[in-house]
Amino acid sequence: NSGAFQQVRFTLNSTLRPVEVAHLLEKSPPKERQILWNLIHPENEGKVLQYLADDIQADILSKMDADRLLAITETLDTDDVADVLQQLPERITRELLQIMDQQNRERIEEILAYPEDTAGGLMNTDTVTIRPDITVETCLRYIRRHNEIPEMTDSLFVVSRKKNSYIGTLPLTKLLVSDPEITIREIMNTDIKPIPADMPDDKVASLFEKHDLVSAPVINKSGKLLGRITIDDVVDVIREDADHSLMSMAGLDEDEDTFAPLLKTTRRRAVWLGINLLTALLASSVIGLFQDTIDKVVALAVLMPIVASMGGIAGSQTLTLMIRGQALGHVERSNARWLLNRELLVSLLNGIIWAGVVAAVSMVWFSSQTIGIVIGLAIVINLIVGALAGTLLPLVLKAWGIDPALAGSVLLTTITDVVGFFAFLGLATYFYG
Amino acid sequence: NSGAFQQVRFTLNSTLRPVEVAHLLEKSPPKERQILWNLIHPENEGKVLQYLADDIQADILSKMDADRLLAITETLDTDDVADVLQQLPERITRELLQIMDQQNRERIEEILAYPEDTAGGLMNTDTVTIRPDITVETCLRYIRRHNEIPEMTDSLFVVSRKKNSYIGTLPLTKLLVSDPEITIREIMNTDIKPIPADMPDDKVASLFEKHDLVSAPVINKSGKLLGRITIDDVVDVIREDADHSLMSMAGLDEDEDTFAPLLKTTRRRAVWLGINLLTALLASSVIGLFQDTIDKVVALAVLMPIVASMGGIAGSQTLTLMIRGQALGHVERSNARWLLNRELLVSLLNGIIWAGVVAAVSMVWFSSQTIGIVIGLAIVINLIVGALAGTLLPLVLKAWGIDPALAGSVLLTTITDVVGFFAFLGLATYFYG
Structure with missing residues (x-):
């Protein structure tokens, strides 16, 4: 039996992707779910957690102490930390923020300022930004200095030197076919309006559908670039909205855990x-x-x-x-x-x-x-x-x-x-x- | 009144995007819908048509003669032509295919060979392909020779020289940060399996969700690259699947036109x-x-x-x-x-x-x-x-x-x-x- 456990532990932590582990947890009754969760390595817990339905996430988080929670937040992207914090009672959120390092705290507080169902709550802060007055060649050289570019980056955002104000979007596909001598300002896209951080998430979803976007910039009231929203998070919004009508008409919640106790x-x-x-x-x-x-x-x-x-x-x-x-x-x-x-x-x-x-x-x-x-x-x-x-x-x-x-x-x-x-x-x- | 018509005509053809015009048509009762449709320039008809719900699309197409249909197919991408043809009676589809030029016909017949609700029916043929043995620098030069790269291209597909067999995927983000001297084979991604053309569309959707994909290669039985599926089409599948349960439980069809006569x-x-x-x-x-x-x-x-x-x-x-x-x-x-x-x-x-x-x-x-x-x-x-x-x-x-x-x-x-x-x-x- 211990051999079987080892096998499952290996599968959970080394074979399956976090999203697959989350799916496995979601389709397990409570007792099995608890056993499986306990077999997940601490460094994988955060990644799995972020893919779980809100209901289940809240349930698992409620059983953790502050140290464990802090350890988890350290393995996650800022927007995912914010999502996790939103599932916790406010007292614990405040406690956690206090023990975080300052840079992280400030970033997360910025996201937490926006409700979960707005553009600000959906956004991530991992943007790659450039200045408008550099040439394509300089831009390419600047990018090559990165070890890697965040996933789902289809565009760079052009911002002003002074206040980090959003100016335009440069699709990678355009960057790749443009004359090296030309400046970014001449080829950047200014058609698509940046998304205000307080826009409701269903509006964000229809913008993405309307313009076939993969990612889009999010700005605050004064036009400063705060972050970006990516299509994977928008797909979740679309699915939840569609599930909402079905479940509500039967008096159920769209976040309802199929295997709730x-x-x-x-x-x-x-x-x-x-x-x-x-x-x-x-x-x-x-x-x-x-x-x-x-x-x-x-x-x-x-x-x-x-x-x-x-x-x-x-x-x-x-x-x-x-x-x-x-x-x-x-x-x-x-x-x-x-x-x-x-x-x-x-x-x-x-x-x-x-x-x-x-x-x-x-x-x-x-x-x-x-x-x-x-x-x-x-x-x-x-x-x-x-x-x-x-x-x-x-x-x-x-x-x-x-x-x-x-x-x-x-x-x-x-x-x-x-x-x-x-x-x-x-x-x-x-x-x- | 004629002035008002001119105004609407201008809005429909110059101000709004095709997807917005489609949405406007979808939320108009039949008579207004017909009037609006007649104000759309012929060269925009195809673009608008592809965004309409199947029910409405079939309705509009059924009123057109073969010449008009042919003119429309000439303004569309291959996968969208296939979608349109699938709404038509088989007799008319065959007639249309006969009057198309050979290259188009062959491409479209390839897509039509797969049912609409499979990977083959979802795919587009606008892939950008490269060979595995060239260097990053050669690849970048090759790409710069394109005037533009198709929308939603986040990856290039690596194919064999002989049979166009799929070998791997090269994300643009990886191309941009890699050493110019290195070969494509060394940096390409072979983790994600290519999608067989006969995979059902809901399986395709869960693959996209599982791996956070923006686009994915589609292959035939012998491993030849046929085309690619992009996230915008997958989002439609997700929305339709979610709508399906809601509508079916009330005995309605998810394609049902809200303003059906x-x-x-x-x-x-x-x-x-x-x-x-x-x-x-x-x-x-x-x-x-x-x-x-x-x-x-x-x-x-x-x-x-x-x-x-x-x-x-x-x-x-x-x-x-x-x-x-x-x-x-x-x-x-x-x-x-x-x-x-x-x-x-x-x-x-x-x-x-x-x-x-x-x-x-x-x-x-x-x-x-x-x-x-x-x-x-x-x-x-x-x-x-x-x-x-x-x-x-x-x-x-x-x-x-x-x-x-x-x-x-x-x-x-x-x-x-x-x-x-x-x-x-x-x-x-x-x-x-």
Whole structure:
């Protein structure tokens, strides 16, 4: 068994890359994860840590003392240290910063000044900078003096001599094909605006997608170059944003650890079940209003879930389309009316088609024309209400600063359940009353 | 008005980048989209087209004749031409290939030989290649002879003189810091394996994420360099994969045009509603079995949606977590049992908590202890079934080659509805019978 451990230890520290070890930890249940973590050499811990999902990172960090934390931060790039510190309680962060050497502390405090979900929080400080007035030849000679250039460097940044102000970008591909005699100023790129450090990370991501960037300069308010953002960090933002809608619609967090321990999971899920229980109780109380009618016509109890379910499904389709449209930046005030109209018409058409089918089935099943008419009308009403709610909820919630992906689905189901039961049983009471 | 048109035409063709024009088209309803498209200069059409979502691209292409299509393909890179051709009916693709010049045709046929969702379908042919036996200095001189190097070139590919076989990769950053006298063979990178052209695109994406790549070489079966994949195309794959789960769970397609016209949308949605109607009818038929019991105790009709809803919500959380876990590569046969156990325990614990609450509410509401016991037991049963279905469905569906994101949610709701109603009404029949 000790031989097997040696084997695993060797694989973790010598065969696999840190990102692969992180993936292995992420797909391991808690006990195995702890065993694997303990087999990682201290000098590799930091590298592995930075690739772990936030949830798991925070969990591992919370078990370390300050000395161990400090040792880890010494193996990492500045931006990654900042990421790690952001997972820690503020008291411990301050303690750590105090025992760091001054240069490191200043750099990290600069990054920590910006929230994690801004350009400043994403950036790294490993830029290669040059002056605008040197020639291509001088620039090439200057670069050759480096032992190595940081990974993901596709461009050098041109800065002023005095205040380190950002002036332009010089792609390596341009440097390589330019006349050696020419100055950097003549060939540098000034098309792409530098990124202000307080820009939200989703805006950064769309800039990268729009301009097919590999790296981009980040500046502070006075135009000083602070660092750069690289595409690998942007890819993480894109993936997390996309996961956010999926997970939120089920009341889950996008950082959620697939293998979170039992009690933590139970607690989180309990809240979501509780919220949805309120919804269900509201729907039940609507049904409660019509007990006399159901007592008279028991078929109503048999058919009523169909009305609620059809409205919920149609509404969810609209809601999902809207939430994705908002995430992609497609949905705006100017085209919301067009979408609302189309969704209403889609629901009207599909309402008529499927209301007809359900009405026919119900008439045959319960040998009653009235019940067919009642359920048909109720389905058309509920599908239209589903389209209304599915279109308007995301717009209203976003305007109120509430996340539509998180609150939208609960509210939508509440509306389609309540309206569905009310319309169906209300119409039945009218017809059978 | 004509002045306004001139203004828009100028903005579309001179101010905005093609990717921004594409985004503008994507967020415009059909009529505005058509007007905007007509204002784009023919020489810009191709560039804009390649950034459009597949659905919209296919729609626009379907309205063009062969001459216009040929003109467009002449303004595009080979891989983008291949992408466009893949949106066209095969008859038209063949026609177009016949009127192209031979060199273009051969290149494009090479790409078209690979499905769109493989490395071959993603790749571009604009590689810069060098021989292993030249020196760094010769290499730099050779590169300076280019007028420009293709965008996103972070590496040169080293190939054999004879068969153009891939040998290694030379990052530009390494080229720039290396001794001019040294040969390429001594400094090239052979760590990263070249990508076989038939590798699925999601595998390509995880390779890029794992190794923080900007570009990577693609080879055929005999090791010949065919082209390269760049991170911008990989980002599209990542975004589409992430969108896929969200959209599929609502029965939508990830390529779905937010502003698809009325009839197209109605037709697609009708199918999904129809499938869900079958589910609802099945649930209703279960209720139908217990009409006598409901007739005796009408409170059952009031409370029964709660049981189905709680099971559905709990099951959806498990299902979403599993589907995301599968997408991230976290869920495997080896850890599925751990997940199943945890999900069952979560449901048991939450079942006991919320069953207690619902039981108490029901007892007070209907002044009956029996109804409280019945609904409490039914909720615990349905939550456990929800956890079972939410965990096992994605595993089974995936093993059968069915997309869990698409089929999972319908099947899950069917199960939690049927079991919920059956358990609740069945227990009631037993207790009240």
